[in-house]
Amino acid sequence: MHISLIDLKRQYETIAEDANREALDVLSGAQYIMGKNVKEFEKEFCEYVGVKHSISVGNGTDALIIALKALGIGEGDEVITTPYTFFATAESISFVGATPVFVDVKLDTFNIDPSKVEEKITDKTKAIMPVHIFGQPCDMDAINEIAKKHNLYVIEDAAQAIGSEYKGKMIGSLSDIATFSFFPTKNLGCAGDGGMIVTNNDELATICKALKAHGSGENGQKAFNLLNDIDGEIAADDSSDNTVYNPLKYYNYLIGHNSRLDEIQAAILRVKLRELNKWNDGRRANAEFYNEGLKDTNLVTPYEDKDVKHIYHLYILQSEKRAELVSYLGEKGIATGVYYPVPLHLQKAYVNLGYKEGDLPNAEHLSHRTFAIPMFAELTDEEKTYIVETIKEFGE
Ligand SMILES: *Cc1c(COP(=O)(O)O)cnc(C)c1O
Numbered sequence: 198m199h200i201s202l203i204d205l206k207r208q209y210e211t212i213a214e215d216a217n218r219e220a221l222d223v224l225s226g227a228q229y230i231m232g233k234n235v236k237e238f239e240k241e242f243c244e245y246v247g248v249k250h251s252i253s254v255g256n257g258t259d260a261l262i263i264a265l266k267a268l269g270i271g272e273g274d275e276v277i278t279t280p281y282t283f284f285a286t287a288e289s290i291s292f293v294g295a296t297p298v299f300v301d302v303k304l305d306t307f308n309i310d311p312s313k314v315e316e317k318i319t320d321k322t323k324a325i326m327p328v329h330i331f332g333q334p335c336d337m338d339a340i341n342e343i344a345k346k347h348n349l350y351v352i353e354d355a356a357q358a359i360g361s362e363y364k365g366k367m368i369g370s371l372s373d374i375a376t377f378s379f380f381p382t383k384n385l386g387c388a389g390d391g392g393m394i395v396t397n398n399d400e401l402a403t404i405c406k407a408l409k410a411h412g413s414g415e416n417g418q419k420a421f422n423l424l425n426d427i428d429g430e431i432a433a434d435d436s437s438d439n440t441v442y443n444p445l446k447y448y449n450y451l452i453g454h455n456s457r458l459d460e461i462q463a464a465i466l467r468v469k470l471r472e473l474n475k476w477n478d479g480r481r482a483n484a485e486f487y488n489e490g491l492k493d494t495n496l497v498t499p500y501e502d503k504d505v506k507h508i509y510h511l512y513i514l515q516s517e518k519r520a521e522l523v524s525y526l527g528e529k530g531i532a533t534g535v536y537y538p539v540p541l542h543l544q545k546a547y548v549n550l551g552y553k554e555g556d557l558p559n560a561e562h563l564s565h566r567t568f569a570i571p572m573f574a575e576l577t578d579e580e581k582t583y584i585v586e587t588i589k590e591f592g593e
Pocket of ligand 1 (some may be wrong): 390
């Protein structure tokens with residue numbers, strides 16, 4: 198038996214007919230940029246997450262960068278975040294010229310520990326960027342309370358948590374601005390790269406729309422006026438907001454990006470969004486199966502915080518004998534992945550920040566012990582049983 202960590206082919210087969218038809222419709226329709234699928238997907242995404250604005254972009258990293266820029270964060274500013282995440286979280290902060298300030302995580306949720314945030318706040322701190330790692334929601338009430346007290350923005354990096362809930366509310370709807378990734382292996386993945394920014398704030402939405410498209414056009418003009426406190430009339434042209442024919446396209450108001458979700462990706466994502474809750478429920482059922490099957494071993498199974506719905510982007514185990522166990526499973530045809538082997542404060546790219554081993558002990562502890570086993574909705578009972586039995590055979 199061979200079982201991959203995530204089997205994208207099997208997922209594709211369940212939606213092939215619809216996805217193929219929609220993708221081919223885009224091809225034959227020849228409206229490849231900012232067409233009807235992008236507009237409809239943004240609307241459907243707003244409904245799904247429960248937010249006012251969704252701004253699609255080229256990938257999840259751009260989403261973070263544009264969100265930070267829209268908040269005016271840059272040179273000389275500090276943003277508090279977690280060291281136990283994918284590199285893009287901190288990279289985006291550095292990319293806009295600000296400094297990531299790492300706060301240790303909790304050993305149970307793997308998420309930023311709100312009780313350690315306040316001691317890291319300085320007069321340069323502008324925002325807190327929590328990451329709902331592996332699909333487990335952060336303690337947003339605690340984070341928002343600290344942010345409010347110190348007048349900081351909160352940016353949720355929700356790349357791994359589409360469909361996760363915190364106290365009955367969707368992840369992504371609990372902060373000033375939040376970002377998602379549609380990288381193929383994410384819970385809602387496209388057939389390439391894609392990302393989304395969401396917010397309930399009209400002004401931030403306008404600035405993000407301007408920044409993603411060279412700061413040009415109507416959104417560029419509106420964003421320029423907002424940023425410069427100009428109350429001026431806007432030469433509205435609602436006849437068509439198709440980029441190709443927009444008369445304001447060659448008038449640029451801000452230095453922006455070229456970061457768009459492709460029409461063909463939006464068409465595929467619309468098909469997949471309809472299946473997402475079912476897939477996430479499948480993941481939760483698989484997690485329950487694993488938890489039950491592994492409860493008598495020495496492995497630490499994932500904790501699900503109270504008042505949350507965890508969507509198990511990855512199912513993470515902890516073992517003292519990670520290297521041996523991972524290699525044993527590999528021999529038996531079971532794929533595994535190590536997330537994350539190097540916490541960000543110890544990455545070479547951040548030596549200039551001066552962190553050393555021992556500074557953030559929980560993140561470091563986890564980085565030596567955590568690994569992922571196969572997790573996707575289409576896993577069969579036979580496969581899950583084989584995985585559990587093989588792990589037990591190893592005798593941890
Ligand atoms: C995947 C991911 C990103 C980046 O998304 P891309 O679409 O790959 O650019 C950012 N943050 C986290 C936590 C991620 O998992």
